[in-house]
Amino acid sequence: MSEFDVIVIGAGPAGSSAAIKLAQGGMNVLLVERGDPPGTKNVSGAVLWGDELSKVVPDWERSAPIERYVTRKEVAFLTEKSKIAISYSSQDLMERKSGKIIVRGKFDQWLARKAKDAGAMLVTGITIDKLVIDGGKVIGVMQDGDVITSDAVIVAEGANPRVLINSGLRPKLSDHDVALGIKETIKLPENVINERFNVDSKGGYASEFVLGFLDDGILSGGFLYTNRDTVSLGIVASLDRLRANGMTHSYDIMGKFEEHPFIKNLIKDGIPDEYAAHLVPEGGLASMPKLYGNGYLVTGDAAMFTFSNGMVLQGINYAITSGILAAETILENKGKISEETLSNYVNKLRNSYVLSDLYTFNGIQNVTWSDFTQKTMPKILDSVMMSMFDERGMPKKHLMQVLSAAVKSNGMKYTELISSGYRMMRKM
Numbered sequence: 500m501s502e503f504d505v506i507v508i509g510a511g512p513a514g515s516s517a518a519i520k521l522a523q524g525g526m527n528v529l530l531v532e533r534g535d536p537p538g539t540k541n542v543s544g545a546v547l548w549g550d551e552l553s554k555v556v557p558d559w560e561r562s563a564p565i566e567r568y569v570t571r572k573e574v575a576f577l578t579e580k581s582k583i584a585i586s587y588s589s590q591d592l593m594e595r596k597s598g599k600i601i602v603r604g605k606f607d608q609w610l611a612r613k614a615k616d617a618g619a620m621l622v623t624g625i626t627i628d629k630l631v632i633d634g635g636k637v638i639g640v641m642q643d644g645d646v647i648t649s650d651a652v653i654v655a656e657g658a659n660p661r662v663l664i665n666s667g668l669r670p671k672l673s674d675h676d677v678a679l680g681i682k683e684t685i686k687l688p689e690n691v692i693n694e695r696f697n698v699d700s701k702g703g704y705a706s707e708f709v710l711g712f713l714d715d716g717i718l719s720g721g722f723l724y725t726n727r728d729t730v731s732l733g734i735v736a737s738l739d740r741l742r743a744n745g746m747t748h749s750y751d752i753m754g755k756f757e758e759h760p761f762i763k764n765l766i767k768d769g770i771p772d773e774y775a776a777h778l779v780p781e782g783g784l785a786s787m788p789k790l791y792g793n794g795y796l797v798t799g800d801a802a803m804f805t806f807s808n809g810m811v812l813q814g815i816n817y818a819i820t821s822g823i824l825a826a827e828t829i830l831e832n833k834g835k836i837s838e839e840t841l842s843n844y845v846n847k848l849r850n851s852y853v854l855s856d857l858y859t860f861n862g863i864q865n866v867t868w869s870d871f872t873q874k875t876m877p878k879i880l881d882s883v884m885m886s887m888f889d890e891r892g893m894p895k896k897h898l899m900q901v902l903s904a905a906v907k908s909n910g911m912k913y914t915e916l917i918s919s920g921y922r923m924m925r926k927m
């Protein structure tokens with residue numbers, strides 16, 4: 500007889516959502532988190548998109564620590580001296596409350612407490628080393644030489660899947676599998692944020708950036724989200740390119756981003772509060788481990804469930820949904836846990852947006868992490884804008900001619916632009 504029905508490894512969004520669902524279904528659940536309290540090890544901007552959490556915590560927005568709702572969304576290309584942005588502000592976006600800006604430290608603690616309230620046993624400050632496998636079946640977890648037994652284990656350990664690797668259930672990560680995220684939290688008075696970002700006290704600004712000004716082959720995106728009285732500023736950089744360059748450190752990229760003229764003004768007089776680094780799954784289907792086995796299921800970042808197209812970075816919603824679906828699969832198969840019964844988890848993921856998005860956008864990283872998107876596009880756009888708005892008392896040209904000249908001056912052929920642009924539109 501096992502000590503627990505289910506052990507959940509990691510009290511991030513995936514693990515806590517799974518634990519809530521399992522406890523609500525009457526299961527005896529142990530939720531183990533290495534951070535103390537939960538959230539201390541977690542790094543996201545973060546915007547939580549969607550409303551999946553209401554499936555396990557109805558009316559969750561009433562008690563959740565939501566900083567602001569996204570009312571201004573930007574996507575911007577930065578060159579050395581310019582910013583070319585698409586900015587979307589909408590009252591409808593406010594009414595729909597689709598993007599909730601959260602601070603992970605507060606949010607993860609709140610969600611783990613919900614799991615505890617639902618009846619799960621939450622243990623913090625404990626790191627699980629590996630799964631215990633007996634006769635091909637996972638029968639529990641090992642922590643510092645001790646074995647804790649359970650009928651099933653949900654692996655929700657995040658983007659650095661050491662438990663899976665130590666248990667021989669996935670290969671080590673390569674530089675293609677993950678990117679490196681860095682986030683700084685900067686304190687600014689609430690009224691300054693409202694004025695500077697043109698939002699009211701409930702509304703929020705969220706922007707993704709292409710850092711087209713970086714040199715030496717480095718590829719990196721950036722983000723800036725407004726919390727209530729802090730802003731989250733960060734980068735997500737290609738490990739491949741950092742390694743190939745060998746000279747640039749991730750904090751150099753962060754430094755250049757902070758010093759960019761358009762960012763510098765936004766964070767002026769801010770007081771740095773926190774600085775943290777974390778991996779972000781970026782490899783898509785090719786990096787995904789086996790999602791189930793005899794006695795275990797893999798969820799969230801540990802399963803490499805994220806979506807990033809340069810306009811949004813989403814992972815928290817995928818984590819919550821996969822956690823709930825993993826819990827559902829176990830609840831439906833209580834007393835008959837096997838590899839075969841747990842395989843239904845994959846069907847559930849396929850029928851949800853989680854796996855469906857991963858298949859639809861398979862290979863998108865070849866577009867988002869490309870020199871065309873991150874280097875050539877910003878330069879071409881910058882040249883076009885400059886030609887349009889720099890009045891020199893000369894005869895004006897049609898947009899097509901301006902674009903053609905900009906393409907040429909950036910060392911590209913027009914046909915190359917069309918084919919790269921077409922590939923980009925098809926993948927995004």
Ligand SMILES: Cc1cc2nc3c(=O)[nH]c(=O)nc-3n(C[C@H](O)[C@H](O)[C@H](O)COP(=O)(O)OP(=O)(O)OC[C@H]3O[C@@H](n4cnc5c(N)ncnc54)[C@H](O)[C@@H]3O)c2cc1C
Pocket residue numbers: 508509510511512513514531532533534537538540541542543544545546547548625626627628655656657658661662680681682733734735777778779798799800801804805812813814815816818
């Ligand atoms: C810089 C950055 C910005 C991001 N911005 C966004 C955003 O704006 N919106 C969005 O949706 N997503 C964003 N993401 C992605 C998002 O953070 C993840 O997709 C999400 O956190 C995944 O949730 P999870 O529960 O699977 O993993 P995690 O949130 O990583 O949680 C895993 C938990 O497991 C614990 N743990 C790990 N190993 C063990 C162990 N061996 N024993 C016990 N506990 C363990 C960890 O401490 C952690 O609490 C961002 C990521 C980064 C790095």
